[in-house]
Amino acid sequence: MFNVVFVLGPPGSGKGTICSKIQENLGYVHLSAGDLLRAERERAGSQFGALIESHIKNGSIVPVEITCSLLENAMNLHKTANGFLVDGFPRNADNLSGWSRQMSGKVHEQFVLFLSCPVDICINRCLNRGEGRTDDNVDSLKKRVETYNNQTFPIIEHFGKLNMVREVDSERPVEEVYEDVDKVFEAANQK
Numbered sequence: 142m143f144n145v146v147f148v149l150g151p152p153g154s155g156k157g158t159i160c161s162k163i164q165e166n167l168g169y170v171h172l173s174a175g176d177l178l179r180a181e182r183e184r185a186g187s188q189f190g191a192l193i194e195s196h197i198k199n200g201s202i203v204p205v206e207i208t209c210s211l212l213e214n215a216m217n218l219h220k221t222a223n224g225f226l227v228d229g230f231p232r233n234a235d236n237l238s239g240w241s242r243q244m245s246g247k248v249h250e251q252f253v254l255f256l257s258c259p260v261d262i263c264i265n266r267c268l269n270r271g272e273g274r275t276d277d278n279v280d281s282l283k284k285r286v287e288t289y290n291n292q293t294f295p296i297i298e299h300f301g302k303l304n305m306v307r308e309v310d311s312e313r314p315v316e317e318v319y320e321d322v323d324k325v326f327e328a329a330n331q332k
């Protein structure tokens with residue numbers, strides 16, 4: 142049974158940055174749903190490239206069958222990992238129900254790490270990220286934030302009702318954010 146921590150928060154809240162540090166220090170394997178979709182978009186012979194790019198540019202959510210299979214395949218490549226940081230997933234109700242259908246009995250969901258940060262700061266971070274992402278522009282960011290508010294935040298609230306959300310303020314410098322994240326993992330792994 143794989144241990145899984147979902148990592149959610151607005152676009153640019155620092156999910157990828159913090160996951161890299163957790164991976165480095167705690168041995169969890171970082172799987173970013175967005176990175177896996179971008180890799181699939183670039184894969185020669187993929188039948189999903191155009192569909193994925195259209196969703197990414199529009200800030201909308203790719204059907205779960207595609208994303209969940211990419212996640213499961215990636216997990217199966219690291220069978221001895223301490224656990225997995227599933228970054229940017231589940232992003233909407235379709236993601237959540239598809240994950241339950243495909244993954245129940247195969248994973249133990251430990252908690253949801255929620256990186257909270259004001260949206261104007263998040264947008265500035267994305268605009269200055271400098272990675273050449275096709276969705277780091279004002280038009281796509283407006284749509285991504287809308288998707289986050291209307292579809293992803295309700296998923297965080299759903300996990301909140303199950304007492305599974307651990308919120309960390311990610312407006313602060315990375316080192317300070319990570320200090321609190323580390324405490325969250327320490328508490329979770331003592332149980």
Ligand SMILES: Nc1ncnc2c1ncn2[C@@H]1O[C@H](COP(=O)(O)OP(=O)(O)OP(=O)(O)O)[C@@H](O)[C@H]1O
Nearest residue numbers: 151152153154155156157158266270311313314315
């Ligand atoms: N705490 C922080 N303070 C300042 N800048 C940060 C912080 N965390 C991340 N950044 C910077 O903000 C940008 C976005 O960070 P990151 O890619 O980790 O966010 P993300 O949540 O994964 O975004 P997305 O949802 O778009 O993938 C990067 O340039 C990163 O270096």
Ligand SMILES: Nc1ccn([C@@H]2O[C@H](COP(=O)(O)O)[C@@H](O)[C@H]2O)c(=O)n1
Nearest residue numbers: 174175196197200201202203229230232
């Ligand atoms: N569960 C997901 C995650 C991501 N996407 C698409 O990828 C875009 C970029 O995601 P990041 O986490 O890297 O910001 C996102 O806006 C979606 O279009 C998805 O469909 N499903």
Ligand SMILES: [Mg+2]
Nearest residue numbers: 156157173175
């Ligand atoms: Mg990211």
